[in-house]
C-alpha cells in the first residue's frame with residue numbers, strides 16, 4: 456500500500472452506515488499500552504524506540520487482524536504525508552510533529568491502527584462508521600488480546616495498564632463519537648448539553664474550533680475516567696449518551712421545523728446552491744455550508760448520500776488537496792481549489808441520480 | 809487548535825472550572841489533572857451528580873462553588889520520593905505531567921493513588937488484563953439489570969474496608985442499599 460493510493464479512497468469509517476440519518480459520523484476506541492521493560496516515551500533513547508518498534512511489529516505480524524496492514528515510519532514521510540495521516544484520523548498531530556523513531560501500522564480499510572512511540576509505546580485504535588460502538592470495541596479488544604498477549608506489557612494488578620499520563624491509567628481506554636448537532640447549536644441548547652455531559656464524566660469538544668463555537672457543528676464526545684469501570688461499561692455509557700444526544704438533536708430539529716420550516720429549508724438549499732456554484736471557499740465557510748447540507752440530509756430534504764458528505768470533509772482538507780495537486784498550495788490557492796473540487800464532486804453525485 | 813490547560817499549559821483543557829466568590833465569577837479552563845488537584849470537593853459533587861445516570865438533560869446547570877485549593881503533596885514527601893529505575897522525582901512528574909517509567913507507579917504509589925482517585929473517582933482497575941481473551945458479541949448489550957452493578961459495588965466495598973477507607977465504604981454501603989431497594993419486587 457502506498458500513501459498516494461490512500462488519498463483517493465475514503466476510509467471505511469466514512470461509509471455512513473448506522474449513522475442515525477447522518478447525525479453520528481463515526482465511533483472510535485483507543486487503548487494506551489506500554490512495554491514493561493522500557494521507560495515511557497518521553498524518557499526513551501532512540502535505541503529503545505527502535506527496539507519497541509521491532510517488538511511491536513513482530514507481535515503484529517502474527518495478528519490475524521493486521522494481515523493487510525502496512526507500517527510507515529514517520530521519518531520516512533514528508534510533512535504533508537504525515538498531515539494526510541492526521542487528517543484521516545490515523546495519527547495524532549504530536550506523532551506527526553515529534554522527533555525520534557516512531558510510526559503507524561494500519562490495515563487496508565483503516566479501521567484498525569497502532570501508533571508506536573506516541574505518548575505511550577502503543578496506541579491501538581479502531582474506528583467504525585456511525586453508532587457501531589460495540590463492533591468497534593469487539594475489534595479493538597481482539598487486537599489488544601493478540602498484541603498484549605505477545606509482548607511484556609506494563610500492567611499492575613490494582614492499577615491495570617500503566618500509562619505515561621495518569622489520566623489514561625487503568626483501562627487506557629478512550630471511547631469517542633463524532634457527532635453533528637446543528638439544531639442543538641441553533642436553538643442554543645448546546646451549552647447546557649455540554650455542561651450536562653461534563654457532569655456525567657464525558658468530555659465534549661468542537662472538532663474544528665473550540666467548545667460550543669465549533670465550526671461545522673461537529674463535536675467529539677468521549678469518556679473522562681479510565682480507571683474504576685470495565686471497558687464494556689465505558690463503551691455502553693458512551694452508546695447510551697449517543698442515543699440520548701441523537702434524540703435531543705432530532706427533537707430540536709422538529710421544533711425548528713414547526714417554528715420556521717421555510718427558513719430552515721431556505722438555509723439548507725442556499726447552502727447547497729453555494730457549494731454547487733461558489734468559486735472561492737474558505738475551510739470555515741465550507742464546513743458551515745456542509746453542516747447545513749448534512750442537516751438537510753437528516754431532515755430528509757436532500758438526497759445526498761452521507762458517505763459523499765463525509766468524503767468531501769476529508770478530500771477538502773489542506774494536506775489532501777496538496778497531495779492531489781502534487782505540491783504546496785497557499786491559502787488562496789486552496790480556497791480556489793476547494794471550491795473547484797466541491798463543484799466537481801457535486802456534479803458527479805447529482806448526475807449519478 | 810485545542811485549548812491548553814491554563815494551569816500546566818501542557819495538557820488539553822477539557823474542563824471548564826468556575827469559581828464563585830460573592831458576586832465574582834471566574835472561569836478557567838483546566839486539564840483533568842489540574843482540575844482534580846484544584847478541588848476534591850468538586851470531584852465529590854460530580855460523583856453525586858453522576859449517580860443520576862438516567863439522562864443528559866439540557867436543563868440549566870448550577871454553577872459550582874469552589875473555594876478550596878488542594879495541593880498534591882507535602883514538601884517533605886516530594887523531596888524524598890525518587891523512582892529507582894528512571895530517577896524521576898515526584899516534583900519533576902508534577903512539572904511535566906508524565907511519569908518516567910512503569911516503576912514510577914510503585915515509587916510514587918501513595919501520592920499517585922490520591923491523584924488517580926481525584927482524576928477517575930477510583931484507584932482500582934476492574935477491566936482487562938494483558939492478553940485477556942475477548943468475549944464480546946457484536947449484539948447490543950442487554951438492558952442493565954442492576955445485578956452486576958451490585959456485584960461490582962460489593963467488591964469495591966470489600967476493597968474499601970480492606971484499605972481502611974471508611975468514608976468511601978460508607979458511601980458504597982448507601983449505594984448498595986439504594987440498589988437493593990430498587991431491585992426488590994413490588995410487594
Ligand SMILES: [Zn+2]
Pocket residue numbers: 813814815816817818819838839840841842843
Ligand atoms: Zn493542567
Ligand SMILES: [Zn+2]
Pocket residue numbers: 891892893894895896907908909910911912913
Ligand atoms: Zn520511573
